[in-house]
Amino acid sequence: MDFNDKVVIITGASSGIGAATAIHFSKLSAKLVLVARTEKNLKRIALYCEKAKGIAAQSIVADVKVESDVERIIKETIENHGKLDVLINNAGVVGMGGIKNSTLETYDKVMTTNMRAVYHLTQLAVPHLISSKGCIVNISCVSGTKPSTMALAYNISKAALDHFTKCVALELAPDGVRVNSVSPGFVKTNLLKNIGLSEDQLELFVKNVVSNIPLKKSVEGDEVAALIGYLASDKAKGITGSSFVLDAGTLLR
Ligand SMILES: NC(=O)c1ccc[n+]([C@@H]2O[C@H](COP(=O)([O-])OP(=O)(O)OC[C@H]3O[C@@H](n4cnc5c(N)ncnc54)[C@H](OP(=O)(O)O)[C@@H]3O)[C@@H](O)[C@H]2O)c1
Known part of the structure; x- marks a missing residue:
């Protein structure tokens, strides 16, 4: 499996899962376009x-919440590479609180980053993905399926x-674009860490979470990257509209 000559946009590539995914695709010879706000x-x-x-990765410093930044991501990608093959919508944030104790400010920030920006970037990417018969991989979370009380938005x-x-997969299937x-x-x-938990709070939180996971382990970023790589590759040419869970058994409980 390689991505020789394939142009791949990864949002949220400066950290965590996005960074692991960038590194994974770089080993598969992709032409990378990496997006995040923190330039360093x-x-x-x-x-x-x-x-x-030895393939230079293009960096685009952009805030996906800002419409002109999203437009620039596609414009600069096409100016530099002339095409787009894979869009990985990974940038995301958490906001804490349930219906009793969260704010509309949290709702707006989380929904704008995790959903509105994905909607907008996908809209602008679609004509190019139709031309290349490319694909999209969205990074969701088990919490989209399993109800919990800590982070409603x-x-x-x-x-x-x-x-x-699923809706976009259905719409784009006749165009040969998988989602x-x-x-x-x-x-x-x-x-x-970005929601302000201290190191001690974080350690306690991780310990509690991991003790409740059936396989007693967290998932590694490179495990997620490998699954994204498979879905974006020709090996997955018959897969569209699917959601792949990688959770060490979390949804079993
Ligand atoms: N960690 C988990 O347990 C977990 C589980 C399931 C799903 N996920 C999902 O995985 C994705 C990646 O999260 P992660 O865990 O790797 O977290 P992370 O380490 O905090 O990475 C988030 C990435 O998104 C970028 N980002 C955030 N807001 C942005 C914005 N407005 N514009 C551009 N880039 C932005 C961040 O870069 P800058 O701050 O530099 O902009 C960073 O590169 C998210 O969609 C998350 O919901 C995570």
Whole structure:
């Protein structure tokens, strides 16, 4: 399996699952377009990717919540590469709280990042993906399926993303464009650190979560990256509108 000459956009590539995915695709000779807000981290991952096969990775510093930034992601990709083969919608944020104790500000931030931005970027990418008979992989979460009380806006953003994946897969199937999603269980990344948990709180949280996972392990970023790589490859040419769970058994409970 390789992505020789394939142009792959990965949003949220500066950290966690997105960074692991960038590194995975760099080893498969992809022409990468890496997107995130934090230039320093993005450039570090881009340099790391370049070392794999000597193929320069394009970095686009952009906030996917900002419409003009989303337009720039597609414009600069096409200016640089002339085409787009794979879109990986990975950038995402968590906002804490349930219906009793969350704010509309949290709702707006989470839904705008996790769903509205995906809608917009996908809309702009679709003409190019139709031309290349390309594909889309959306990064969802088991919390889009399994109800829980801690992060309502996040959970419903991922439920919406799952349905978006299926609807768009159906719409684009006649064009030869495949659309799938991956739903990881708990992965140790910066996602929770970014909501302001201290190291001690984080350690306790991770311990509690992992003790409740049937396989007693968190999921690794490179496991998720490998699944994304498979879904984006020709080996998955018969797969569209599917959601792949990678959760160490979390949904069994
Ligand atoms: N970690 C888990 O347990 C887990 C489980 C299931 C699903 N997921 C999903 O996996 C995806 C990646 O999360 P992660 O766990 O790898 O978290 P992470 O380490 O915090 O990475 C999130 C990435 O998204 C980028 N990002 C966030 N907001 C952005 C914005 N407005 N514009 C552009 N980039 C933005 C961040 O970069 P900048 O801050 O530099 O912009 C970063 O590169 C998310 O969609 C998340 O919901 C995570």
